[in-house]
Amino acid sequence: MLPDFDGLKRAFIQKINADxxxxxxxxxxxxxxxxxxxxxxxxxxxxxxxxxxHDSNYRxxxxxxxxxxxxxxxxxxxxxxxxxxxxxxxxxxQEVGVxxxxxxxxxxxxxxxxxxRNEPFGPEMILAAIDKVLIDFDENGNPxxxxxxxxPSMRERVMASKAKLESDPEFIxxxxxxxxxxxxxxxxxxxxxxxxx
Amino acid sequence: MIExxxxxxxxxxxxxxxxxxxxxxxxxxGHKIIYISPHRQMEQGKDVFTIAPDGEYxxxxxxxxxxxxxxxxxxxxxxxxxxxxxFQHPEVDKQKQHKSFLVTNGVVKDEVRLQIRDINxxxxxxxxxxSHLSFKDRDELLGDFIDAQKKFLPVEIPDIxxxxxxxxxxxxxxxxxxxYFDFLTNTLFTAENAKQKANFKNAIGSSVIVTxxxxxxxxxxxxxTAIIEAWTLLxxxxxxxxxxxxxxxPVWADSARLILSEIAFNFxxxxxxxDERKNLLEGVISGDGGIVxxxxxxxxxxxxxxxxxxxxxxxxxxxxxxxxxxxIAKYKSNLWFWGESAxxxxxxxxxxxxxxxxxxxxxxxLEEMSLDILIGNDRxxxxxxxxxxxxxxxxLLGRYLLGKKELDYRQFAGSSHILYVLVLxxxxxxxxxxxxxxxxxxxxxxxxxxxxxxATDFFAYHTGKGSNNSSFPNQTQSxxxxxxEANDVSDISPLYTEFRAFIYxxxxxxxxxxxxxxxxxxxx
Numbered sequence: 151m152l153p154d155f156d157g158l159k160r161a162f163i164q165k166i167n168a169d170x171x172x173x174x175x176x177x178x179x180x181x182x183x184x185x186x187x188x189x190x191x192x193x194x195x196x197x198x199x200x201x202x203x204h205d206s207n208y209r210x211x212x213x214x215x216x217x218x219x220x221x222x223x224x225x226x227x228x229x230x231x232x233x234x235x236x237x238x239x240x241x242x243x244q245e246v247g248v249x250x251x252x253x254x255x256x257x258x259x260x261x262x263x264x265x266x267r268n269e270p271f272g273p274e275m276i277l278a279a280i281d282k283v284l285i286d287f288d289e290n291g292n293p294x295x296x297x298x299x300x301x302p303s304m305r306e307r308v309m310a311s312k313a314k315l316e317s318d319p320e321f322i323x324x325x326x327x328x329x330x331x332x333x334x335x336x337x338x339x340x341x342x343x344x345x346x347x
Numbered sequence: 348m349i350e351x352x353x354x355x356x357x358x359x360x361x362x363x364x365x366x367x368x369x370x371x372x373x374x375x376x377g378h379k380i381i382y383i384s385p386h387r388q389m390e391q392g393k394d395v396f397t398i399a400p401d402g403e404y405x406x407x408x409x410x411x412x413x414x415x416x417x418x419x420x421x422x423x424x425x426x427x428x429x430x431x432x433x434f435q436h437p438e439v440d441k442q443k444q445h446k447s448f449l450v451t452n453g454v455v456k457d458e459v460r461l462q463i464r465d466i467n468x469x470x471x472x473x474x475x476x477x478s479h480l481s482f483k484d485r486d487e488l489l490g491d492f493i494d495a496q497k498k499f500l501p502v503e504i505p506d507i508x509x510x511x512x513x514x515x516x517x518x519x520x521x522x523x524x525x526x527y528f529d530f531l532t533n534t535l536f537t538a539e540n541a542k543q544k545a546n547f548k549n550a551i552g553s554s555v556i557v558t559x560x561x562x563x564x565x566x567x568x569x570x571x572t573a574i575i576e577a578w579t580l581l582x583x584x585x586x587x588x589x590x591x592x593x594x595x596x597p598v599w600a601d602s603a604r605l606i607l608s609e610i611a612f613n614f615x616x617x618x619x620x621x622d623e624r625k626n627l628l629e630g631v632i633s634g635d636g637g638i639v640x641x642x643x644x645x646x647x648x649x650x651x652x653x654x655x656x657x658x659x660x661x662x663x664x665x666x667x668x669x670x671x672x673x674x675i676a677k678y679k680s681n682l683w684f685w686g687e688s689a690x691x692x693x694x695x696x697x698x699x700x701x702x703x704x705x706x707x708x709x710x711x712x713l714e715e716m717s718l719d720i721l722i723g724n725d726r727x728x729x730x731x732x733x734x735x736x737x738x739x740x741x742x743l744l745g746r747y748l749l750g751k752k753e754l755d756y757r758q759f760a761g762s763s764h765i766l767y768v769l770v771l772x773x774x775x776x777x778x779x780x781x782x783x784x785x786x787x788x789x790x791x792x793x794x795x796x797x798x799x800x801x802a803t804d805f806f807a808y809h810t811g812k813g814s815n816n817s818s819f820p821n822q823t824q825s826x827x828x829x830x831x832e833a834n835d836v837s838d839i840s841p842l843y844t845e846f847r848a849f850i851y852x853x854x855x856x857x858x859x860x861x862x863x864x865x866x867x868x869x870x871x
Contacts, residue, residue, distance in 0.1 A: 152620070152629040153572040153646045155639055156519035158741055162634035162748045219626060223681075226637010227748050 162227065166234055173238040179246055182297060199339075200284065202260050209248060213240040250299075271304060273311040273321050277328060284339075285332040293329055350493055350500075352514055356560035357452050357489055362409040364566045365452055365488070366394065367609050368559040369409065372491045373397050374601050375552045378405065381438050383608055392428030396436065396445075404445035406434060406478070413453035414484075419462060430470075430478045449482040492556055498546070499553040501534045509533070510561075518564030519630060521741060522573035524856060527561070528580055528808035536588040547594060551602050554581055571617040572650055575610055579856045580808065582606045586846060587806035610852065614654045621647075621674065627681070634748055641683035642740045646855075648675055648682065649692020652699035653851045656869075659702050660848035667703040675700065675708070682712075684719050685743050686734035690765045691854035691861055697772075698851070698869070714781060717769045721788050726761030735795075736764045736859040762793040764859070767820065768866045774833040775870060779826055790820050796862050802840055805860055806853070836871055843868040 175181055188194075188208075197203045215233045222229060257263050264278045279298070286294045300308050315321045357365065370380055377400035384394050395407040408429045410422065419426075430447045433439075449455070449463075463480055470477045501507045509530045516523055531554060540550040558581050565573045582603060589599045627644055628635055651671050658665045675696065684693060693716050700709035723733045734743055734754060745751040770789060773782055782789070799805055800812035843850060843865055850869060854861055 151519065151569050151571070152617075152624075152627055153521065153570070153643050154519055154630045155521065155634075155642070155741055155744060156517055156630055157521075158744055158748060159631055159634035159639070161745075163631070165749055166633065217632065219628060222628060222632055222636035223626060223640050224636070226639060227634050228637065230633055230636070 166231065169231075170234055170238040170241075173235060174242045174245060177242045177246060179249060179297070179299060180242065183249065202256070204256055204259075206252070211241050211244045211248065213237040213244070271307050271311065273315045273318070276311055276315060277321070277324055280325070281328050281331075285329075285336065287333060287336050291333070293332065352511070353492055353496065353560060354489055356514075356563045357492065358485065360411075360452060360560075360563060360566065362394075362411045362452070364559060364563070366409060367605055368492060368495075368556040369407075369450065369488070370395055370605055371552050371555040371602060372495055373405075374605070375495055375549065376400070380601065380605075381436055382434070383605075391432040391434060392425045392430075393434060396434050396439070398438075399446075404434070404439060404443060405448060406445045407448045407450050410449065410451040411453065412451065413456060414449070414451055414459050414482075415456040416458050416462075419459045426480065430466075430480050444476065445478050447478045447480045449480060450488065451482070451484050452488060453485055455482045455484045492560075495549070495556050496553055499535050499540070499550055499557070501530075503533075506530070506533050513561045514563065516564055518566070518568035518570055518573070520570075520573075521739075522565065522570075522576040524576060524580060525808055527577060528584060530561075531581065531584045532807075536584055541588070541592040544598070547592065548598050551585060551588070551599050554585065555602050555605055569616070569620075571613045571620070572646060574613045575617075575650065575852075576856050578606050578610045578613070579852050582610070582849060583806040583853050583857070584808075586842075586849075587803050590803040590806075590842065591801065607849075611654075614651070617647075618651070618670070622670075627678065638683060638685075638747060639744060641681045642685060642744060644678045644681040645683050645685075645689055645692050646740070648678060649689075649695050650852075650855055652692075652695040653855050655699045656695055656702070656851040657848045659699075660851065667699060671699065672703050672705070679708075684716055684733070685740050686738055686759075687720070687736045687763065687765050688734070688738055688740065688858040690716070690736065690768075691858045694861075694866065694869070695851055695855065710776065710778075713769065713772060713776070714778075717766070717773065717781070717785075720763050720766050720769065721785055724759055724761065724763055724766075724792070725788070726791055728757075728760035730756060732756045732759040734759055735762075736861060761791065762795055762817070764795045765861060766792050767794045768861060768863055770820075770829070771833040771863060771867065772870055774826075774829045777830075782829070783826075786824060790822050790824070793817050793819060797859065798862075802842060805840070805842060805865075808857055833867070836867055838864050839868045839871075840864065 175185060192208065194206045194208070195203065196206075215237045217229065217233050225232075262282055264275055264282060266275055269275075276298070280296075283296050285296065288294060298308075315325060366383070370383060373380065373395070378397035380395065380397050382393070382396040392408055393406040394409045397405045397407075399405050406429055408422075408425060410418075412418070414422075426447075426449065429449070433441045434445060435441070455463075460482070463482060467479055469475075470479075501510045509526060513523065513526055513530055535550045535554045535557070537550075540546045558577060562574055562577055565577070585599055585603055585606070588594075589596075627640060627647065629643060648671075651668075651674070655668055655671055659667065682693075682696070683689070693712055697709045697712050700706070700712070720733060723731070725732075734756065738754065742751075742754060746754065766789065770782060794817065796816050798814050798816060799807070799810050800814070801810070804810040804813065846853075847868060850865070854865070854869075
């Protein structure tokens, strides 16, 4: 063999793998989701706080890239980083897809779906969605509102609905009512966290 | 534990890798080695030919693994050559019969032992004038190797740790030069072992054997440059030990020759590998290419050039390799001066190109390197100065690939270990215009040089005794005086002259040993 910097290259691969994972998790939605590393096993089972059980298997997310010898020789490690990061972006997209598919599967199974009844999107649907989810509160009593994810094509309608929710007294009132209801539910949940005989 | 490590190495290695330690064991028992097959292709069935202390001729054929009937049938022709053909060599009397030995790191099976006995008996009763065949297999070899080592095995915990670290090194990586040097000086080449002549000689013999198995992982990976570095360091350490203790040449010269033969063999293997390659990529692709590729190219070509310079110096009839000339032309654009520790590699390339008659290419490399230092290490430089002779390419590559920031590059601005050496090389080549143009810049440089307190420590990888000198060039410099200084060889150490050929190889492994007087010797 020719002289090589094997130790250095191994350290480089470790660094790039760590950078790649950081890059994948830097996506706005994925960055809000806690990641755990599983060290063994071949399936997952999770039970949510509202008692729903979800079984799932691991799914491989992968992406390929090709790099020619002449690209490696001329570009060196920078070419490799560029290719790996493009792959990371691809995996990022796949992971977001998996997250939405999983949410879709679970909500369909649990019935936790807001039926738009063929009505155009509006503030009513946002309120209905808030009403459907669990909301926690911080130590000052402020709600920890969930994130809403919309397709970019809905941007204008979403912004208009948001503006209406924040300005229309009727929607403000109904929103406050839902939050109060959620606060009560949260209190009930929290007060259940105790040891009894 | 270490005996187990030796056993583990012996049973797994191939005949090529136990070749040298086996020869050393023969030297230890008083044999004079007449011949070692240089390409490991047997001559007349003989890998090694010796004269035993009792004057008997001994011929050896080395094999790997168990020898059962099936293997025996395969090697039968070679065995016949071993026992039937006389050895042709000026030092050998053809009329005198030799003894033959089949040597393997496996086991000679019972059925083969019986056949060997029958063959010897048959040859004797039928008065065939064939040599008697004996065999030496794993257990006997292991005993020989352990006996040769026993006294010199590390006993202190830090030395055992060092030994095991070396033995378990990543064979695909660069050779751990400093660790290996420390191991040699802590365990073998000690002041205690130098007190008695027998111990001194055995320590030297032991160093050859131990190096062979410490290199196991590098041999498995066929990491030729790492192996060459190891043997080069051993040769240097051996010279240092011998010279420091005023040892007579016969005490160490045979072992030194063995080491040089191993260096030559690995260079041949490296050259063969290069013949089969379309490019110089190596190992995992991640992180390769670019500056890593360029560093590899520089190390490779600089080492091949050093071996050419070694051969050109040792043998005046030797002609420069056209293959290397072509390789340099092909990969010239990938040569990379990463810092001052690359200087010896470039120096060797320059000397080789000059020997091959390509003075223009040599001059271009010399001037480019000089400008790199003049511009790159300008005293005002805040970032990106060329690192010094002590900084390895791996250290510098780590800065790029891993973002390491440990090395403060500002320390190198305005100073250089090699600038004045370059100036003297330029003066010797009558490049007055170049020097005149840049003398103002040159005069600002702090010139560094390490001078070991004991001259023999030139061959030590590092030493605790010596002076780190620094000085500035004359602000006004006479060209005549500069040329005179470049051509003055009166200050050259006799050690440099005695080992001049080898030093071309050595400076690639110990770039921090480069200095004015040394380069004047090699450049003369």
